[in-house]
Amino acid sequence: MKKRLLYFCKSFKINFDELEIYDKDFIFGVLGVLVEYLSGLLMMFFIYDFVEDINGWSLDQVLFFYGLNLVGYSLWSCFFINTITLPYYIQRGEFDRFLVRPESPLFQIMMDSFDDDSWGELVTGLIILCYSWIRLRIPPIYFLALPIIVVSGCLIYLGISIILSTFSFFTIAQADVANITMEVKEFAKYPLTIYPKVLQIIFTVVFPIGIVAFIPGMVLFRQIPWQLLLVIPLVAIVFFVLSTRVWYLGLKHYGGTGT
Amino acid sequence: MGNEIITVNRLSKQYHVRIITEGNIIKRIFSKKKYKEIDALNDVSFSIQEGQYVGVIGNNGAGKSTLIKLLTGILYPTAGQVSVMGRDPFNDRIKNNRNIGVVFGQKTQLKWDLSPLESYDLLKTIYGIDDETYKENIKKFVGLFEMEDFINNPVRSLSLGQRMKCEIAAAFLHNPSIVFLDEPTIGLDVFSKDSILRFLRSIKEESNVTLILTTHDLEEMNSICDRLIIIDKGRIIEEDTIEHFTERFTCSKSIVFCIEGDIWKDINPIDNEVLIVDNGKVIVSNVRKERVNEIISLMLANNTINDVQIIEPNFTEMVKKRINEGD
Structure with missing residues (x-):
């Protein structure tokens, strides 16, 4: 564990050094992300000019869901997004190098590259979350739960990307199934209840990302018992562990077939 | 010498290969897919003693790379067993990897935008190399390979020869017991080749490292290996000490x-x-x-x-x- 932490810190530092080389790339990347989110948010303000609420949720409440989900997503996207690069490594034959080192190949892939543009998403997410937090006058005591919820969200996104990338162990051609992780975020940023039943089930049972923002929202705005918040880290951990199991099954298949 | 460090027993590896059928794309997608089995390795047995330098030779597609992948635990066999220092390299991968170093000549282990030294620092963490060993090895390798001039340059700016020196040094950094070099000198000029051979000879003199080398340059293999294994069409057709082999054929x-x-x-x-x-x-x-x-x-x-x-x-x-x- 200590070794992994050191490995993480070094990878982080290396990634920062690389920023220096591609500094313009970094600045424009972050700006691009900010503009993208700004336009999405403007749209939302615009819609709420016409309607009081959507499905019983006010603008500030929707922003709360949006921000909480985005912070968890951007943590994944900043540090662990490289899991979805697996098909490229396999196709170019670069994957084998992870298999000859005394460290989990999955962890090595995560550490191999970070995504700098996602810093923009993290900042956007935090600003939206703070804004809605203040507007809704959420009691400060809930700050204590915030890190756990956000990290759980990150873990669930990580689990989704791990499960989806496992497909590339089975297909020789590069399939971008893992990129679906990014699309999942688009659904998860609104309260679950606005979706049809099928999607609600998918986002609670199959890819449990729906619960990350939804349970806190229900606790705060619909007065369900706060103890339900504990479900979030539990589900996140179980889902993450399961996803790594699936990944290693895929790896075993890869070892059997080769390329 | 004397201890068996690698044992391979009746090892076979088959690949499952799709046969591309005739007809248009729609037909191909919906018709039943045909596969055939290709024997990459077929009932191969041998053992390697600690401290030996072993050269594996064979034409392209003879099964060399498959053999290296099986020995390093990247693939697992269709049949038969591999034992590396008493372990199964596939199922006991993490432990096994602490003792081995691997260079694939055509792929890089180093990070493109980093200098070799920065990549080494990362490897130091991954392998858990202690400070003293690390410093000692870096100093030794920089000396042997004359790397002072380029060890701080980003890998993308290095010549092929310089890069390969860095790759090989990376494989030896954690004092592995066994090193696998898969075509390390492919495409290199004679001076870089010489430098690499000098390096390997000098390592051999001062340590008990076991080396498995594949190459198409047979004279190079002759100059540093103790033994040779010739693979052809997935079978070992010759396995002997270089000395004895040469004797037999210089008759x-x-x-x-x-x-x-x-x-x-x-x-x-x-x-x-x-x-x-x-x-x-x-x-x-x-x-x-x-x-x-x-x-x-x-x-x-x-x-x-x-x-x-x-x-x-x-x-x-x-x-x-x-x-x-x-x-």
Whole structure:
């Protein structure tokens, strides 16, 4: 564990050094992300000019869901997004190098590259979350739960990307199934209840990302018992562990077939 | 020497390969897909002793890379067992990887935008190398490979030769017991090649590292390996010490005499020996080792000799001959 932490810190530092080389790339990347989110948010303000609420949720409440989900997503996207690069490594034959080192190949892939543009998403997410937090006058005591919820969200996104990338162990051609992780975020940023039943089930049972923002929202705005918040880290951990199991099954298949 | 460090027992590896069928794309997608099994390795057994340098030779597609992938635990066998230091390299991967170093000649282990030194620092963490060993090895490798000039440059700016030196140094950084080099000198100039061979020789002198090397440069292999394994069509067709192999195949040498004047006598070719007289030169070829002394003495006794040349068939020729002989 200590070794992994050191490995993480070094990878982080290396990634920062690389920023220096591609500094313009970094600045424009972050700006691009900010503009993208700004336009999405403007749209939302615009819609709420016409309607009081959507499905019983006010603008500030929707922003709360949006921000909480985005912070968890951007943590994944900043540090662990490289899991979805697996098909490229396999196709170019670069994957084998992870298999000859005394460290989990999955962890090595995560550490191999970070995504700098996602810093923009993290900042956007935090600003939206703070804004809605203040507007809704959420009691400060809930700050204590915030890190756990956000990290759980990150873990669930990580689990989704791990499960989806496992497909590339089975297909020789590069399939971008893992990129679906990014699309999942688009659904998860609104309260679950606005979706049809099928999607609600998918986002609670199959890819449990729906619960990350939804349970806190229900606790705060619909007065369900706060103890339900504990479900979030539990589900996140179980889902993450399961996803790594699936990944290693895929790896075993890869070892059997080769390329 | 003496301990078996790698044991391979009746190892086979089959690949499942899709046959591309005829017809248009729609037809191909919906028709039943056909597969065939390809034997990359077929019932291979051998063992390698600690401290040996072993060269694996074979034509493209003979099964060399598959063998290396099985020995390093990247793939697992269809049948048979591999044991590396008593472990199964596939199922006990993490532990096994602490003791091995691997270089794939055509792929890089180093990070493109980083300098080799920064990549080494990352490897130090991954392998858990202690500070002292790390410093010592870096100093040693920088000296042996003359890397001072480029060790701080980003990998993308290095020449192929420089990069390969860095790759090989990376594989030795954690003092592995076994190092696998898959075509480490492919595409390198002679000076870089020499430098790498010097490095490997010097490592051999001072440590007990076991080296498994694949290459197409047979003379290079001849110069550093103790043993050779020749693979052809997924089977081992030859496994011997280089010394013994060379001995077996140098049974036929050629001797060239330059003679002053034009008289010569007293050589009666025996067995397969061939005698050619050409413009003041006498060439006896297909000479067995034991006969060399005899022929030279006879010639010296009866002629005035300006120059004698003994031509050994080179290693490449021997291996070619062996591969052509087949199983």
